[in-house]
Amino acid sequence: MNDFTTWDVFRNLLAAVPWTIYLSLIAFTGGAAVSLLLLCLRFAFPRGAGTPVRLYVQLFQGTPLLMQLFLVYFGLALMGVQTTPLFAASLCLSVYSSAYLTETWYGCVLAVPKGQWEASSSLGLKHWQQMLLIVLPQALRLSVPPTVGLMVQIVKNTSLASIVGFVELTRASQIIANATFEPFLAYGAVAFIYFVICFSISLCGRHLEKRIRI
Amino acid sequence: MTARILFAAAIGLMATLGTVPAVADALDDIIARKTIRVAVPTDYPPFGSVGADMQPRGMDIDVANLIGEKLGVKVELVPVTAPNRVAYLQSGKTDLTISSLGKTEERAKVIDFSIAYSPFFDAVFGKKEPPVKDYADLSDKTISVTRGSMQDKELEDLAPKAVVKRFEDNNSTIAAFMSGQVEMFASGTPVAAAIKRRNPDLDLELKIVLANSPCYVGVVKGETKLLDKVNAIIREAKASGEIDRLSVKWLGAPAGELPE
Numbered sequence: 001m002n003d004f005t006t007w008d009v010f011r012n013l014l015a016a017v018p019w020t021i022y023l024s025l026i027a028f029t030g031g032a033a034v035s036l037l038l039l040c041l042r043f044a045f046p047r048g049a050g051t052p053v054r055l056y057v058q059l060f061q062g063t064p065l066l067m068q069l070f071l072v073y074f075g076l077a078l079m080g081v082q083t084t085p086l087f088a089a090s091l092c093l094s095v096y097s098s099a100y101l102t103e104t105w106y107g108c109v110l111a112v113p114k115g116q117w118e119a120s121s122s123l124g125l126k127h128w129q130q131m132l133l134i135v136l137p138q139a140l141r142l143s144v145p146p147t148v149g150l151m152v153q154i155v156k157n158t159s160l161a162s163i164v165g166f167v168e169l170t171r172a173s174q175i176i177a178n179a180t181f182e183p184f185l186a187y188g189a190v191a192f193i194y195f196v197i198c199f200s201i202s203l204c205g206r207h208l209e210k211r212i213r214i
Numbered sequence: 215m216t217a218r219i220l221f222a223a224a225i226g227l228m229a230t231l232g233t234v235p236a237v238a239d240a241l242d243d244i245i246a247r248k249t250i251r252v253a254v255p256t257d258y259p260p261f262g263s264v265g266a267d268m269q270p271r272g273m274d275i276d277v278a279n280l281i282g283e284k285l286g287v288k289v290e291l292v293p294v295t296a297p298n299r300v301a302y303l304q305s306g307k308t309d310l311t312i313s314s315l316g317k318t319e320e321r322a323k324v325i326d327f328s329i330a331y332s333p334f335f336d337a338v339f340g341k342k343e344p345p346v347k348d349y350a351d352l353s354d355k356t357i358s359v360t361r362g363s364m365q366d367k368e369l370e371d372l373a374p375k376a377v378v379k380r381f382e383d384n385n386s387t388i389a390a391f392m393s394g395q396v397e398m399f400a401s402g403t404p405v406a407a408a409i410k411r412r413n414p415d416l417d418l419e420l421k422i423v424l425a426n427s428p429c430y431v432g433v434v435k436g437e438t439k440l441l442d443k444v445n446a447i448i449r450e451a452k453a454s455g456e457i458d459r460l461s462v463k464w465l466g467a468p469a470g471e472l473p474e
Binding site: 005077165176 | 259
């Protein structure tokens with residue numbers, strides 16, 4: 001029954017790494033695209049779009065990702081709309097991360113000191129010029145540390161995609177732990193792999209922070 | 215725990231929304247597709263786990279393959295977990311769920327059940343000595359059991375004179391026996407079979423059965439043709455001894471009498 005060697009455990013866990021990375025990339029790029037769109041709306045139409053965007057953020061921050069996945073994959077199927085696991089995971093992970101990214105990036109823009117607005121205005125710049133040339137570049141710098149933090153969260157959130165059938169890192173480790181009866185080996189190994197992924201992201205973030213410092 | 219409650223809520227919500235209306239007959243669909251999609255476990259040995267190649271294997275997988283073979287179609291195994299195994303069936307993402315599924319009233323409201331294909335016994339296990347012929351023989355024996363489990367209640371009813379030591383989870387219950395703290399332990403037959411496989415030399419045998427809550431194949435609600443066909447296949451496999459053979463292979467004992 002237990003014909004797993006330690007190498008088999010690692011080999012099978014490593015084979016699940018691409019799914020974790022792939023899902024993380026989908027979640028981050030999808031989430032970033034959606035939240036950039038929402039940010040543009042929010043700044044272009046502060047009155048009209050402010051409330052809907054806030055509601056969107058609250059709705060998806062305030063409901064568990066696990067339930068969103070479950071409802072999109074199984075709930076839609078009950079209503080006659082069959083979705084693939086990849087579609088459900090991409091949609092939910094993107095929407096969920098976009099909610100956090102929107103709020104974080106909005107905060108970064110607001111965090112640029114008021115004096116910057118006033119100074120650029122005294123130079124005679126128009127509103128869009130102030131935004132594009134003065135405020136956004138500074139907001140971008142401010143946004144690097146929280147964005148890196150969110151990316152690390154996103155990587156760990158992908159484990160929830162196992163509910164719709166993805167065998168990514170966490171799911172693979174559960175399956176292996178149950179087959180080998182060696183939970184400490186399987187979970188220990190998977191924790192280490194997650195750490196390697198997340199720590200590399202943090203290192204890249206730190207490097208980026210140094211490069212764009214003024 | 216929270217996740218489980220949320221799932222229950224989601225499943226409840228889905229139950230109120232109703233199941234997918236059957237457009238065509240499921241059995242005809244399967245034959246036309248030449249594939250049957252079966253939800254199976256991959257994290258619950260010996261019913262379903264994986265080998266070193268990460269391919270599913272176990273009692274439930276063998277039953278799935280048996281049904282596929284008799285239908286003359288390919289089997290597409292869909293690995294599921296305990297919380298979502300009914301949802302897969304309900305939402306029409308699989309044709310069958312074979313996942314050591316016990317029959318409960320709640321589940322019977324949203325899916326149909328075949329006749330039983332596998333035993334699932336709650337039992338008392340221990341060393342070869344001393345022999346246990348009936349429940350009275352358990353008197354004054356120390357038996358570990360998981361607190362609040364089915365077996366806990368069954369022991370209390372059937373062997374009130376046994377000295378029951380209650381532990382917080384299945385692992386502690388077994389550890390108590392392995393370390394010699396108690397003479398016997400009460401658990402499910404699959405659990406004991408899994409221990410036996412880990413330690414083939416261990417002096418461990420089934421002493422006495424407490425209760426039987428067998429496993430059934432879950433079928434999409436209202437698909438009577440498919441249900442009848444699955445029942446016929448299981449009935450035939452029982453008669454030919456195939457079910458017993460699988461039961462010995464995975465669970466360590468013949469299936470015995472299974473309820474229709």
